[in-house]
Amino acid sequence: xxxxxxxxxxxxxxxxxxxxxxxxxxxxxxxxxxxxxxxxxxxxxxxxxxxxxxxxxxxxxxxxxxxxxxxxxxxxxxxxxxxxxxxxxxxxxxxxxxxxxxxxxxxxxxxxxxxxxxxxxxxxxxxxxxxxxxxxxxxxxxxxxxxxxxxxxxxxxxxxxxxxxxxxxxxxxxxxxxxxxxxxxxxxxxxxxxxxxxxxxxxxxxxxxxxxxxxxxxxxxxxxxxxxxxxxxxxxxxxxxxxxxxxxxxxxxxxxxxx
Ligand code: 0L1
Ligand code: MG
Numbered sequence: 452x453x454x455x456x457x458x459x460x461x462x463x464x465x466x467x468x469x470x471x472x473x474x475x476x477x478x479x480x481x482x483x484x485x486x487x488x489x490x491x492x493x494x495x496x497x498x499x500x501x502x503x504x505x506x507x508x509x510x511x512x513x514x515x516x517x518x519x520x521x522x523x524x525x526x527x528x529x530x531x532x533x534x535x536x537x538x539x540x541x542x543x544x545x546x547x548x549x550x551x552x553x554x555x556x557x558x559x560x561x562x563x564x565x566x567x568x569x570x571x572x573x574x575x576x577x578x579x580x581x582x583x584x585x586x587x588x589x590x591x592x593x594x595x596x597x598x599x600x601x602x603x604x605x606x607x608x609x610x611x612x613x614x615x616x617x618x619x620x621x622x623x624x625x626x627x628x629x630x631x632x633x634x635x636x637x638x639x640x641x642x643x644x645x646x647x648x649x650x651x652x653x654x655x656x657x658x659x660x661x662x663x664x665x666x667x668x669x670x671x672x673x674x675x676x677x678x679x680x681x682x683x684x685x686x687x688x689x690x691x692x693x694x695x696x697x698x699x700x701x702x703x704x705x706x707x708x709x710x
Contacts, residue, residue, distance in 0.1 A: 452481070452488045461495035464607050467593035468496070471551050474593050478600040489605035490668060497532045497608060505534040508677055509563075510665070511588070512657045513609035515681025516649040519556070522685045525601050528651065530661050531609030533677060539615050544708045545589070547691040550612065553591045555689050556682035557635040557697035557705075559647050559654050560586040560616055561623070563678065568671040569662030573655035576662055577623050579672070583654075585617030585699035587635075587707060588679055590686055614679060619703035629653040632700040633683045637693050643684035647699075654680040 460477055467474045477492075478484045501507060513529045514520055520527075539545070547553070564581030590610035594603060604610060631647040651657045657680040662672055672678065689695060689709050696706040 452483045457488065457491050457495055460492045460606065461499060464492065464593060465496040465499045468608070471549060472593070473551055473595045476594050476599055476603045477606055478603050484602045484606070486602050486605060489602035492606040493531065493608050497534065500534050505536050507532060508535050508538060509533040509679070510661060510672065510676065511609060511611055511679035512661050512681035513604070515651045515657050516645070516683055518645070518649065518685040519682050527601070528657070528660060528681065529601065529605050529609055530664055531611045533611060533614070533679065537611060537613050539613055539707065541615050541618055542706050542708070543615060544710055545613060547689070547709045550589070550591045551593065552597055553589050553612065553689050554597070554686035555587055555589050555635070555695050556684060556686040557633050557643065557645070557699070558586040558588050558682055559631065559650065559680045559699065559702070560584050561654070561658055561678040561680060562620060563672055563674055563676045565674050566671060567662050569659070569664070569666035571659050571662050573653060573659040576659040577655045580623045580658070582620035583623050583626060583628060583702065584620045585697050585702040585705040586679055587615050587695060587697045587705045588682065589613040589689070615705050615707050616677070617699065617703045617705040621702065626701040628655065631702065634698045635684060635687065636696045636698065637687065637689070642687050645683040647683055649683040650681045657681050
């Protein structure tokens with residue numbers, strides 16, 4: 452695909468993300484939308500956000516659990532980019548009308564205290580981590596009816612829109628990171644129950660996979676960045692009035708409210 456077309460498609464997904472409008476799948480009209488091209492479109496669309504003053508604050512892994520892969524009909528993890536306007540304070544209130552068709556999923560997040568350049572093993576990846584915490588990620592695909600191919604969702608920055616982090620931060624070796632029980636409640640009712648083991652079998656494997664995938668593109672993670680390791684359950688549609696809490700063993704609660 453030509454550089455001009457990549458920039459043109461980046462402007463379309465960026466515009467849809469900014470204006471919270473639905474678009475048609477890119478793959479439907481662009482047969483040369485490979486995964487490599489899709490990551491170029493993602494990078495170019497996020498660059499537009501940075502040029503408007505947002506800061507790159509981290510990265511996210513997507514489609515890391517079998518439940519998510521089955522839900523979306525795909526079979527490999529992908530990564531996206533987190534910017535400063537996506538991070539809300541724990542317990543924040545979000546207006547549903549400012550989103551398209553939001554869904555939410557409980558996650559575990561890493562706070563990096565060292566740079567991390569792949570390829571790395573999970574054990575090496577953990578050496579860059581200063582802390583882990585509970586997280587909730589709101590995803591809001593810009594594609595009509597939340598339907599897309601894998602390259603489409605990569606181009607759309609893996610549906611990233613908002614996230615919150617829990618207040619409890621612990622060193623990764625201080626918790627049973629590979630098997631933390633996770634419950635997501637909506638209005639006091641458990642709607643999803645899982646374990647951090649569902650995140651590519653161990654969240655450290657997700658972090659290592661991220662660093663390794665980024666290295667293939669000549670990119671790396673930096674000290675101070677946040678990494679959302681990926682959903683541990685299926686994502687759930689949310690509506691006005693919902694109070695959503697992710698309760699993660701040993702890591703407390705990440706929560707937000709929809710109005
Ligand atoms: O964070 C995620 O796992 C989302 C990846 C993109 C797929 C989706 O929008 O469900
Ligand atoms: Mg996610």
